[in-house]
Amino acid sequence: MILKSCLLVSTQSTGGSKNLNIDHAIQTWRIVLAGRFRLLEEWCSFLEQHDRRAIPRDTWNLLLDFAISINTDLSNYDHEGAWPCLIDEFVTWVQPRLEASNSMS
Numbered sequence: 285m286i287l288k289s290c291l292l293v294s295t296q297s298t299g300g301s302k303n304l305n306i307d308h309a310i311q312t313w314r315i316v317l318a319g320r321f322r323l324l325e326e327w328c329s330f331l332e333q334h335d336r337r338a339i340p341r342d343t344w345n346l347l348l349d350f351a352i353s354i355n356t357d358l359s360n361y362d363h364e365g366a367w368p369c370l371i372d373e374f375v376t377w378v379q380p381r382l383e384a385s386n387s388m389s
């Protein structure tokens with residue numbers, strides 16, 4: 285509910301855009317999802333490294349669902365699921381990094 289409220293306020297302040305500014309999105313996620321999304325820093329790094337300028341509304345709306353329902357090791361992630369493309373791209377990017385860090389442990 286908090287994330288959807290933040291999106292509503294943010295999109296109203298930008299003339300009703302269907303996208304959210306990347307910097308604003310990352311700042312908001314770091315506050316709202318801290319302690320709730322174990323891959324939050326990886327998610328933010330992914331977005332910063334891939335020069336995203338805006339976050340689509342569907343990604344904003346579904347990131348909390350992803351954070352709550354998907355295991356930290358992504359073992360229950362379904363590549364055929366109905367996740368937004370940006371989340372699919374994140375999983376593709378982060379999986380090798382998680383596997384590498386797990387093999388070093």
